[in-house]
Amino acid sequence: MTAPRRIADGATDSLRFTFDGRAMTARPGVTLAAALLANGVSLVARSFKYHRPRGVMAAGVEEPNALVTVGEGGRTEPNTRATDVFVYDGLVARSQNAWPSLNFDMGAMNGMLARFLPAGFYYKTFFGPASRWMLYERFIRRAAGLGKAPVDSDPDDFEHRAAFCDVLVVGGGPAGIQAARDAAAAGGRVILAEQDAVLGGSALRDGIAVPDPVQAGVRVMLRTTASGNWDHGFVTLVERIAEPGQQPPAGMPAQRLWHVRAKRIVLATGAIERPLTFAGNDRPGVMLASAVRAYIRRHGVLAGQRVVIATNNDDAYRTADAVREAGGTVVAILDSRADTPAGVHPVFADAAPLAAHGGRGGITAVTARIGTTTRRLRADVIAMSGGFTPVVHLHSQAGGTLGWREDIQAFVPEGGPEWIESVGSAVGEVEPIAPASAELPDPKHSFIDFQNDVAASDVDLAWREGYRSVEHLKRYTTLGMATDQGKTSNMAGLARLATSAGVTIPQAGLTTFRPPYTPLTLGAMAGADGGGHAAPRRRIPLHDAHEARGALWQPLGLWHRPRAYPQTGETLHDAALREARAVRTVAGCTDVSTLAKFAVRGPDAARLLELVCATGIAKLAVGRGRYTFMLREDGIVLDDGTVWRLDENDYLLTSSTGGADRMEAHLSYVHRVLAPTLRVSVVAQQEHYAGIALAGPRAVAILADLAGIEPPAHMGLAHAEVCGLRTLILAASYSGERAFELYAAGHDAAPIWDAIENKVRAAGGFPYGLEALEFLRIEKGHVVIGAEADGRTTPHDLGLERMLRKTGGFVGAQALARPALTAPDRRRLVGLVSPEQIPEGAMLVADHGAPVEGHVSSAGPRLLETGGAALALLAGGMARQGETLLATSPTRDRHVRVTVTAPVFHDPDGARYRD
Amino acid sequence: MMLIDCPYCGERAQAEFTYERTLDSIVSLDMPVEEVLARLFSRANPRGEDRELWRHTSGCRQWLVLRRHRRTHAIAAVDPYAPDDPE
């Protein structure tokens, strides 16, 4: 047996790389697979299940065997096809899925037990309790998987970009280049995407020059794979700027995902050669014939000295020519056809390989059937060609249909979206073949899916057991489910299935083609959104002011709002208590900028508001505001807020922070779709204004001082100049104290905050955050969207039914009439008190073990007394006032006795609002 | 990623649009309860074409009616929403 080697052609190796720690060299422009062969390395990997020795079989992305781990640290890319990485200086590659070493792999014991581990064996055993299965599973999981994921963070960036073109050509082989040049000549914007590092495609292995499309005005993208063909000409491309494990150039991402919208797509995706099915066809040294030729002509590597060619078509003869030119010996061409081309090589008609013999390092001989006799041929390489399978993935992904070509025994694009066209070998311009005979003397070692170790015997077994649909065959045997997704196995598997079924291959069907065409990193999929940018962080206008005061931030959707301003040594809870008590006793200020705000203006403004809001609107006087709530069309509470009449036809609607986008869409829907003739405009103003709430017994005095006006009465409003800025002042209160919300333009408002805070502090108060706000509003019994109004509660549930507008005519009125929505046993809003703190979220039961009758929706401490207060939803609601229940939280091991009260604990009559 | 020909903005990617509901599920505030419940809570849900209300949320923010095939995603028409649209 002779190892693979470099062809002496004068080129020098200038790149250094290592494989399993061994230093090697390579010339520029070669793949790692070619470089390994050039350095005499035959054994590159171990198969998934049986850990059989594997080498390089192909020269392109269809490679099923030569999977290695490339790179170090956070750049490590496991499961990299050695044929799909170009050597760079310093490349570090390691074999995977072998222990303790590639040469001596304990996992090969699986291979010795192969007869007991056929396809689907695991479905037939491992019974017993789940714990026993999980024990086996631990071993199975450890044995499974190929490479190991990196642990360090990824040091590189990834990027998304968009591109638009008239024609996207996928594939830079001869047909693709021609199509691109033609399209450019016709005057369109043309992009040509080629997954290889150079253009040429199939021409590269035949040493044929191809014209330069860039000259013709085509935008060429190399190392760029068309990954997915989606709706309406939308294609995702993956551009590899750095090779796996390679540091990208400064300032560049490692990989780019392109979102391309093309008016037309030309698929020049080529065809993939098929292996032949015979015993030992998975051994190192058994290769695709076109690959042997590509290694010679493109990479200057001869895979072995003595080459047996096995084929059912003419193309492999070119490989024989190339082997001869490179100084190798063509031992025989085993042609399965009866008629063979004439030529210089030793050709045997009606001949096929039966078995490849050899060891870890490669093959040593081939047993061939020649006519009715068998012969043993000494060989280092078997170059096999079972014909060519047009690459139809992108065509099929977009819904294109396939037709069967009997002469090439392959599926080709047939019908499909009119903007997609296939050309070249992708549309079936490949060598005709004679279909293989079905005879296999040793199906157990005749592999079909190399990576997943699926042999012909497994396909036969699946058939015997009734897994006969092509999808069942795939899922039962895992044929076609490896990282190559069946590129070199699907057709052989189908052929074997069809033979068992006694049907033709097209009758047997095909599995579904799905993106990606070749695997792409999650990093590229995430682009710049990976890591810290997966969702934007929305900052309030006064963010810096709060940050400077040591605010603890709380996320609310994408927004971040101050939660509390702890002083040194204070816990969050202590800080919030201090802040909330200050509001009750003197004053406090808080940021309310994120509240949704809508300017509703026009002669029909009130009409629109009446459609959206379930409460009275029409009688609202100019200069006044009131609480309101809005329903979904199904009668459930959607949101709540306040509505203010700034002028005759000028209203301001406020609603919850979290529901802002939803409310904007709802207002727009009601206006534009339900009531388009209304003369009204709605402007969403959530981000325009900074909002500061000033609350407490001293609020009136502070505001008078600050704004130089008579502060408006509760639920009144005023305009004023504060710190020289136009400010809208709404006398609304969420805290239960006399309060004002001041709104000014967001980018100007910092001085207003400073001024308010200074006065508040001077009065003995503090700025307060969301935590304190929660304590305050719970005591006052204000429901909150997300807690009491949880998307399942009605106005009746929340005790708001008396506010419903009797005349109806609001969104949700009709569906609210559904009987279950007003049933007496519904869970309704109540208050709970206890000497202890009540766990928020706890279940309400009569006692341990009793059925759950409700839950605690919001809970907080009493502020001016001891003990806890809570709002809850309880079956029967206020009819149970005075009852004692258990608020139980098994997950937090807290169980608190509570008493049912009215859902308000502070100033139920609203005396605090009256000056 | 469908390409939607917004009557105001031209051809834009689907990512800019939000599906709202089918045209025949729109209920008006003067409809009787039985009709409201039937329209809100049941759908033909065909494997073929339907008329759908979408909004160009990241564009002109207008409401549009798409006549679209649910299996092939072929869009036969995109029109501004008009209240007297026959269903």
Added chain:
Amino acid sequence: MKRYSAMALLRAGLTGQRGWERAWRDPEPKPHYDVIVIGGGGHGLSTAYYLAKVHGVRSVAVLERGWIGGGNTGRNTTIVRSNYRQKPLHDLFDFALGLWEGMSDELNYNVMFSPRGALFLGHSDADMTQLAQRGDALRCSGIDAELMTGDDVHRLVPLLDMSPDARFPIHGGLIQRRGGTARHDAVAWGYARAADAQGVDVIQNCEVTGLVMAGGRVTGVETTRGTIGAGRVGICVAGNSGPVAAMAGLKLPIEAQTLQAFVTEPVKPMIDTVVMSQSLHCYVSQSDKGGIVLGGDPDQFPSYAQRGLPIRLEKAAAEAIALVPALSRLRMVRCWSGTTDMSFDGSPIISALPVDGLYLNGGWCYGGFKATPGSGWCYAHLLATGESHPLAAPFSFDRFATGATIDEAGVGFMPQLR
């Protein structure tokens, strides 16, 4: 049905894998059955099995237009759990979980049910309170739920980004240790084999093209393989519920929507638990073969295309990397999608329909796989007795008209908001 066992495997290994029988027959449709189940997915097949096993109803046919398990049973991300907040849901799913725990032995088919834990991450104190509430509701119903601190979570899933300034910082989580994963295809095959052994006819390549009605009652089905009479007909076709119900002139509170998922190339074990999030739609787990299985937002518009939006996958990848940075260099090897039957409150419908003799099991949205045995058990009860099983009673067809909806997410009747 020849029993599977380690001994049988040993014997087969020594005799060249001869002696295995067909897992299920390929029968010709009979002229009439007591019950026809339309749809040969996990739910339909488990229904047929329990009809025979529990109720002794063996004159049953499961009609599958393609290959069994070819719908959502073959496309889901294999998560099994019962940790829902709403009691009718968690009671039903937990009943199913109990059946999962004995399924492999019951069916004599290893469905690889692996209770490796189903963990919901909490990213804020508010999340943690929501998780505690969910956990408390579960524990009060006797279902396992444990709150975990950030340290607990880190020990369980060491590759999670626990840094406080992560975009989605992890405060802790809620875990159901009895939850986990199962081999989805095996569930269909296991139930098919067991049902077949009970005498049920599992008939593939048989598409129902119409319903036979007589006097306002369904009396059979028209199929691509002829007309078949039936005592009762149960629709069990997930995303295709609408078109099948339309054969009886019915509209349903269901809209079809695409949901995608994807898997990476197989790697050595790195994530042992199913990781989901209280506030993100993204979820991550690792299959026994080693691939990392991921999912995210649904496509949010009606579709039967079984082909989705790439930006949903991209967002799921971004969120997954934010949670587990080590995922960045792993490669998606395949993505796929299914057609989910989105009901108008997010909960299933297991109910008689307003046409006599016709029943529906559908509307499972994207949560049907975990319910497979429980769904089948309840549907079998309904089809055998004409009465709802107590666990299925809340999931009636008419609950939208009465308002007794069960909305876990609280988003209402617009499926794309779910």
